[in-house]
Amino acid sequence: MSSSDGSIERRLRALVGPDGQMTTDDDGTPNVAPSTATGCALVLRTASAEGWRVRIVGNGSWIPPDAPAELTLSSRGLGQVEDVHAADLVATVQSGVDQHALREALADRGTWWPVDAPGDRRSVGSLVATATAGPLRSGFGNIRDHLLGLTIVTADGHILNYGGRVAKNVAGFDLTKLATGSFGAFGFISSVHLRLRPIPRADATLTTNDRRDALLGQGQAILDAGITPSALELLSPVAGSTDDWTLGVRLIGSDATVEAERAAVAAACTARWTSLSSRNAADFWRDVQQRATQHATTIRVGCVITGLRQAINLVLHHLDDATITASIGAGVVRWSGSASAARLQLLRRTAAQVEMPVTIERAPWPLRNELGHFGLCREGVNRLMGSLRHTFDPQSTLTVALAGRQ
Amino acid sequence: MTLPKQVLQALAGIVGSQSIRVSRTALETYASDGLPTHHRRPGAVVLPDGRDQVVRIVEVLAHHGVPFVARGAGTGLSGGALAGPDAVVIVLTRLNRIIAIDPSNRHATVEPGVVNVHLSEAAAPHGLHYAPDPSSQTVCTIGGNVAENAGGPHCLKYGVTSNHILELEVVLPNGEVATLGSRGGEPWGPDLVGLFVGSEGMFGIATRITVRLTPIPRQIQTLLADFSSVRAAGEAVSSIIASGLLPSALEMLDRACVAAVEASIYAAGYPTDAEAVLLVDVDGRDAGAVQAEAHDVETILREHGARTVRMATEESQRARLWQGRKKAFGALGRISPDLIVQDAVVPRSALPDVLERIADIAATYRVKVSNVFHAGDGNLHPNINFDRRNRDEFRRVEAASAAIMSACIDAGGSITGEHGVGIDKLRYMPLMFDGDTLAAMRATRRAFDPEELSNPGKVVPVHACREWSAARSLRRAEVVA
């Protein structure tokens, strides 16, 4: 995997110059972290010309740097929050900035990015490349909904600038959407333009515990009453560290809106709610984020809202009851645990029959390689995915398992 | 007419001779869209009645290498639905069934020819609506909205079309049918729904669309504020956005536009002596909460010098205030033979400066510009009234449009926020994107449509694209082979 004679390291050192950061991964692969998009382009252009395979990593806290490659290209050197424009609610940040640093930089300017993705200290590039949204997805949408544009370096070293820095923009095709959630298969994301929100004036969390189906019923009742909570998250006993299942409701907005929604939630269903203090609420949601990474593998299953029960049953049947969370308003079930490729594949096949896509969000390389992040795509989509990959990475420089071997 | 006879015969065999148009007069109907400055007569027009006919039509055209252009209601404002004599227009207005409304899952599945507002009307009994509300919503189609990624006044809070499309069945340019996305919204693979939305008919034809439905707000308060300067109104907009309040709509009309509205049958009672008026909607579930937010908005408006702030909660009062805004283009259209509705976006904090710059440009080129636009998004619509028969005026109008686009780009903005590039804005694309990025766009399109048959010649100015490396590597591979 690594270059035995060290010649790749020497070439890379020459490319990144004295300021470029270079380390070696645990498996001996040289890891290069340029501090500019141009530096990344230089590395990728050389790699594609030389036929070196490249794996892309962020902080390595979500997907480990374990894909076979001659070199690792890291966003570690791209750690600048370049610009926060509070009046326009736009920020431009480099892809190596980690979640916490971003949150702080934005809060200093009275702004907020409504993304609470699972994992800890994840880089912005990783959030965007993997499109892993968290509970706030129920109310605010997916990662794609909070991006205005990005800069990407293609496998052969072209720097492309998609989208822009304005709230609305339909100039040209929306390649930002293609890059978001495609696991880096269409290039290395070097910086992103974020759509921000002002820091919410009020933020309340309510929780209740009960049997799973009772809570799913409560969730549906809340939605049927025309309420769209910012988060409406169901947690398995393991995920919530409780004996029973937990339903967490997060309400965000002005003081008056949040109070009105709190009353509306109470009126819409029969549950007895516990209102968490802001410190407990912060701990509650942080735990939800962090528990996902206690296991090696995380998957998400997409479904319609009324299909959640079936989706969870499928997961329980084929896998286990490790850590399960479900964003009720968004129709997404997330499972974290350990499972063999065979079991995951069985789940994926069964789920496909009932129109539920299963995405491998993170897993060790052998599993990713076997199953692919997306694996079984629909007919037509497979062909499109293949030709888009060829378009953006004709030499197969980037080791990303989109489709898998099965 | 340059289309081969056997193609026309094959098409007539699919749709029936009643549903194909080839005469010059019939084709003239399809020679323009909502933008009066472009005119192209297609070789033929077909009106299929369902997905299967669309597939068969596309197969025939692909087989003969004949380009085609999908068309909805033809209200587009960038010449996107226009086709030349070598191409066939496929009109989708007969694919107009609302296939299903699923209130528990908050989504609906429709054919592309469904008119935007009809979907909201059908969902209303369930307490739901389709949120994107272009001002043309009483006529434009969901298929056209998908292709253009249409916006509307209430997209400020609820998001534009792309935030509301879950699944798409598309007929690819080779006749193959693919389903992108899923009804729950999770993609199967990369986000091809996101990529397709806004692709202006160049990636294929959407034949079935599953959209997200949104609860109808129970309480809405409309505020009308008038200002003695455009700058003050612009600054009020920036302040509202930066304050953390999120009105559902925040629209601006300038003096010239107010005058046109008030002189028309759509008169809404806007003060004609104001330099600018702002129309703001605040909505939610709870009357008290909405009132409190409206009060906060009112305070900001007054701090920025609003002369008066009127509040309307009664549906009839609100409808009247909104009628003026929604029909503003119609009102402007009455005051001269031709009207260009321009579309550009600037950062919201740049609005006051850019509006002044636009006024300067209007003076320099001696053209009549009025503004009515989605201020909360920074999405400008400078409208230019003119008479196309006056060649000199038309030239000045074109020059002023280009100067306005440059001013918006200089301010860090975009050449279009919702109307698309089509043919009208092809020339401005290199001002926003470099040759590599344009080449990537073209290469992406070719992944869907290698022969470039679907709506050719739009969006990406081919001459400005750098050579795409995958194309190079393909050619190398061919040479080696």
Ligand SMILES: Cc1cc2nc3c(=O)[nH]c(=O)nc-3n(C[C@H](O)[C@H](O)[C@H](O)COP(=O)(O)OP(=O)(O)OC[C@H]3O[C@@H](n4cnc5c(N)ncnc54)[C@H](O)[C@@H]3O)c2cc1C
């Ligand atoms: C008075 C007026 C007000 C307007 N206000 C707004 C506004 O507020 N916001 C806004 O965004 N726009 C607005 N528009 C512009 C226009 O209404 C929108 O762009 C609308 O989405 C076009 O829909 P259509 O059905 O008329 O599409 P058409 O004009 O027929 O077609 C537009 C494009 O879509 C493609 N297309 C159509 N159907 C399909 C399909 N099924 N599959 C693939 N491609 C397809 C066509 O090829 C073409 O490129 C306005 C227009 C007018 C005239």
